[in-house]
Amino acid sequence: MSRGSNLPAEADTVIVGAGIVGCNVAYQLTELGRDDVVVVDQGPMPTTGGSSTHAPGIMFQTDEPKILTKFAQYSRKLYSDLEGQDGEQAYNEVGGIEVARTDERMEYLQRRVEWAKSWDLPDPQLLSPEEVEEKLPLVDSNRIKGGYYSPTDGQVSGVVACDALAREAMNNGATFVPHTRTEDVKVENDAVREVVTENGVIECDEVVIATNIWTRQLGEKLDVHLPVAPVEHQYTITESLDELSDATADITDHPLFENYRNVSGEKAKRLLSGPDRPILRDQDNALYFRTHGDAYGIGSYNHEPIVPDPQELGGNDSGGEQASVHEFTEYHMDNATHPDRPDKAPRQASDELLPATDGAELEYKYNGMFAESPNGLPIMGPVQQYDGLWTAAGIWVTHAGGAGKALAEWMENGVPQLDGERIDLAHANVNRFDDHEGSWDFARDIGGEQYRIVYSIVHPKWIWTDKQRDIRRTPMYHSHKELDAELWAEAGWEEPQWFESNADLVAEYSDDIPDRDGWEGKYWSPIEGAETLNVRNNVGLHDMTSFNKIEVVGSDAGEFLQYLCTNDMELDVGDVRYTLMCNEGGGVRADFTVTRTDAERYLILTTGREVGNNHVAWIRDQAPEDVTVNDITSSLAAMVCTGPNARKVLSKVTDVDLSDDAFPFFTSKQFFVKNVPVTALRVSFAGELGWEFYTPSEYGERLWEHIMEAGEEYDIRPYGNGALDALRIEKGFRLWGQDLHTEHNPYEAGLGWAVDLETDFIGKEAVAAAANGDNIEHEIACLTLNDETATVLSHRPVLDGDETIGYLHSAEYGYTVGACVAYTYLPPEYAEPGTEVEVLYEGERYTATVREEPLV
Template sequence: MSLPPSSARVVIIGGGVIGCSVAYHLTKLGWKDVVLLERKQLTSGTTWHAAGLIAQLRATQNMTRLAKYSQELYGGLEDETGVATGFKRVGSITVALTEARKEEILRQASMARAFGVEVEAISPTEVLEKYPHLNIGDVTQGVYLPLDGQGDPANIALALAKGARQRGAQVLERTKATGVVRDGRRITGVHWQQGDETGTINCEHVVNCGGMWGHEVGAMLGTNVPLHACEHFYIVTEAIAGLTQLPVLRVPDECAYYKEDAGKILLGAFEPNAKPWAANGIPADFEFDQLPEDFDHFEPILADACERMPMLAEAGIHTFFNGPESFTPDDAYHLGLCPEMDNVWVAAGFNSIGIQSAGGAGMALSQWMDAGEKPFDLGDVDISRMQPFQGNKTYLFERSKETLGLLYADHYPYLQKRTARGVRRTPFHQHLLDRGAVMGELAGWERANWFARGSQEAEYRYSWTRQNFFENVRAEHTAVREGVGMYDMSSFGKIRVEGPDAEAFLNYVAGGNYSVPVGKIVYTQFLNDRAGIEADVTITRLSPDAYLVVTPAATRLADQTWLMRHKGAYRVTITDMTAAEGVLAIMGPQARDLLQKVSPNDFSNAANPFGTAQEIEIGMGLARAHRVTYVGELGWEIYVSTDMAGHVFETLMDAGAEMGLTLCGMHMMDTCRIEKGFRHFGHDITSEDHVMEAGLGFAVKKDKPAYIGRDAVLRKQDEGLAMRMVQFKLTDPEPLLYHAEPILRNGEVVGFLTSGAYGHTLGGAMGLGYVPCKGESVQEVLASSYEIEVAGTRVAATASLKPMYDPKSERVKV
């Protein structure tokens, strides 16, 4: 067995399918001195016992792109390496047993068409034709993807490892990474042990592909990688006479999947209440190990399966298997450059979809490492979405009980996690609960999404049609449009940038102009070199040397990391101030009247025009009033230190009682912002959406000296737009839009909605989405006829490039 070298360009820790994929793809890009360290034997953690289902369709376009790439890669690996991957396109069927699941899978089929995945909605009878052993008595709908496949997980990993070796990578088994040499925000060396031998590899990069050890390896590397192992169960039958090749079958309403292989049936489960494993650490000698059987836990799944496929009741069980797999807090895997370090990368936590994800994830990470920037938007899986507290072991243990089962749960709109809740609370949390708030969770923050009224239960009742809060949100929406509403924005990120170079630094790192008077608020974006949008923020000048950057709650860490990584020699200090201040948004035509009742300060246009902030007295306390809006109405965001937050809340509620002040939630904010055409970061605007094609060219300065993305802005200005962000409203007021519904232009699918919500003032469901327009005028784009496909049905839509609600923003500036 060869020993590791003394130096390498990159050290990859972990020899499962993803570690092998990263090594394969880096060498394919020409990287030399690639070293992979595997503590035991390749595939010996989770990969060896994976089911090997290889589906194409994921929840977003780019995740689907990566899954499709995996299929294409595995199809050609055998010819390249001589290792049989067992990959074959057998197709897959998902069946629904309820009307709610029928709606879900039909919406998924529409999404598949938008993403370019071949898909067919099939009737229960057609399901039986393709899967003749099934009891279809209660099947309501099926969806068939003919190009889905299955493969041999271990051999796929070994083929990737061989491909990497053929291009010069060293893949070393029985070699454990035991520690690191750290220099500030970089790892400069990895210590290793192989038998009695030890040593250190000096390196430029480290990649954590540790699988269920990823959390532990992450800690060794000085990074937070939240994941937890859970027990995962399946059985394999004895050979069944006459059984021929079948599609992969998923019956999510029974938490089950079926795979035919070599005349046997593998039946697997994603049960609603999972069993976390190894909370106190994975045994040091774990290698190709199985966990103890728990037939009582699996028995309800098997009982349903025997009803669904009666021949299972006659078949003997050859194998009852229980093996561990890792799950993340949000059921999305971890990929990318870790926020805490500048040369530590991660690809781990694949939530039982590691085989179908590994090819694409390895390709994307390798391109990111090679180019120094993401090849396309990877926000769904970017490790920087994880908050520091999510590495807490108690939190991970509690959340993992739920996340495994969520893979097959009904994916209702607005579905909230049940476990590991209540970690982060705003200063107004109890005040809101006492008044009927129904909380949702984002990045650990408990946020009021809507308010129950009277005797109504303060909890969600999920469905795909109008949910139990629909009329509540309409009332909140109407209050903001016609009177005055108040909602809690404390969870939004607040990053203080301070120092003698603060103005120059922000003028370099962001697209707006920050050479402005104290009190000025600038809406703008952080851009990458392609003028893609890395962050969507407001920046307020607090003093000559200090600014406040306000970001979405979910991206505070990512946005602060972006600032840190571009700080260079600028003399600035960057500090997270999110928890220091509570924020109450006071919005609506009567907002000025309410504030004037509780404060002696002047809120007139002359004293406090739109886009400015002022220090104010409020009640007996002090605050800062920012005149901005995300709902398209006259309004202010009131920033108050957390010690005075309760007092300010009570003062506003008391003063607003006679005015009909209405408490509102995040759902209202979404319905109002979509009427106004305001973009939502992570959905409507991402790192691969050009700021000008997103319709945000006004927020970046074309004539400002050098800033990140400026050249790409000017190029786009010269060459013209290839895409335009368009706002849509359905002409039928009944259907609902959420996201990813196909956009049809003159009968052809040209894109999909990046976000959707109901426009209560305008009287219909609304969405935003990009439409190709290369060489076309605005008039040509709008002259077309548009439809949106909702669960397989085309619905006519009106289109606009200007906001359909208050296009000139006259209501905002009164």
């Protein structure tokens, strides 16, 4: 490979970083036909000295987030097709086993099986302790309860894969430039113009930041505050073990050995040696293992978080230890320092599970770094501040192949795809973050917390409890505290999940609130059910300030919204319309209501919760220069008063006629609630008679008090997000990011009524094809469990016999219908009302029936 002095003067696309992510993106872009791609890296190639160089390359594919499993699946297939310079396949498909030392972990491994079935991983299995020992003879089966086995898991050398990908990319026309540190990215008129390196400037139209632990450094130069935190974990390799003597291999004649040794030293002869038996995880002790010839590699996350300052990270080049490796901290291996595992040191736990390592010298040992994000998912996509600026960070070797493919499709064709199918990346989108997440205080603390829980049993409703809380307060925060709200963090907002002050309602509605004793009962209160039934039967008030609120202003705002939205957007002032927003592939990019508040002013209201900022970024990106798009989420307090008695309550605080004739459904008015100015919409995500109110934030608390005081006569109660989820799901309202996202087109989602094909909008061609019945492989289906006392959670497989036909996108108990309600997407022949299917949940099969919607 050429040295940095041969830097091209210009390119269409520059990728900064030639680790496993950068090489994957380069390979995929050139496979899609691009031939003017330049990849620059500060270190030598292919052993750049980043995480790809020191990573042991183990690939456990199964995870609860669908995108991680799908990325890993694609990576496995891709790496299996790659050939290293030694003529061998780059991927070692030896299988992977996770063991359980506790009953709680064994239950978790059952969830692994169910996620694997949901995401179409082949042949996931639970093993007895004896079956684990059969596949891994050095494991002491007396120490474990059993294991989870995924036969297609394995290992890939980051260096071998990088080399193979780079060679293929260069054959397709790409240029790789090592020993060239990127110092800056220059922009002009909010668009990328050039990359400044230590060896010269490259003029370009696009830049992909694929620098992993260095991502934050480069972003800061552009005032793009990316919450990427480098974290350290320990990796050690034992001396030769007699028990592995039959696996001795000399790899010093490998074509990449000398290159590898120049960067990593003598441990290269171990790191280049692939495993000959299943890789292993002991998550109860935050440990993982793989063989290196006749030695065992031991990786440990079982220590307190160590989060270096990214501004203090050095660079990589030959002739010294790579900057992604820090000195081994012996203390963290020999002492129990992990805050959740205080009783056993990592070395002790390792020697218990693998007695052959007991007393063995750790021949090689170091603290290696990787990058964490606030939700543990990649940070990728187009950065909204600058045209042509893309990121691909926080991505492991396991997921890099799939992430690289999805990003390349996104860059080239406008829609992320894997194997020809859309994949939704909302929770990995670089634009999902709120302003506070860009602070180093936040990124450091939450990066450390993500490290802490990486091998923990984490409930899907779990929230941070003591780090980076109480950041964003709605105007009603103090009112919520007075009513003993159970506050959960949502995009930094402190939001009520339920109110302890409503505990007295539980006795009133107890016959309609089944107990939850298992996994589904964690982070749940029967008060959620009581609040739900109170709204259905009486009246409630909900704080919805955190919903995304977007203002679109300009003489061409109406024309722009028509191009943005699938529905007919010919609105009079005061009209409210539900519509969808699709991407170029016809996937639903968001659903929202649009209110025309003035001749040239519109209000968009939507909920994306943790990913709602993606909507804002997309709308801004599509808007013409003469249309202004403002995120006014924080400017307006918002609440909804809903339930059969809502009109009676509100009539006490306003003189406005609230009758159906004077104030019909899907209209809005501006008036006063006592002395507070409001924009009121006759809509309700709860599916009952109700009005949403929007007012400048400084009025929010007083508006809340006015409505609560007016409702005392009717025993009005506040209600939290738990009740809202139950209310909306039994009404059939979709929640974007769960049962609605870009993998679905409007007709698959049952929302064809929100599409007007007489108008032109983004993605129309693909949507029109779906309207004709093309590309409809799955349709939304509303299920209720036949066991009226049972509740299940999402992401579990829907079965016909032993065949997986779908998975649960969302699920919640429907207190009004008296059954758990779930939404899934099934092949059309299964989506017919009356069809019976089964849901696999916590190892049990539950019969469920497809129902006509809405249920309420």
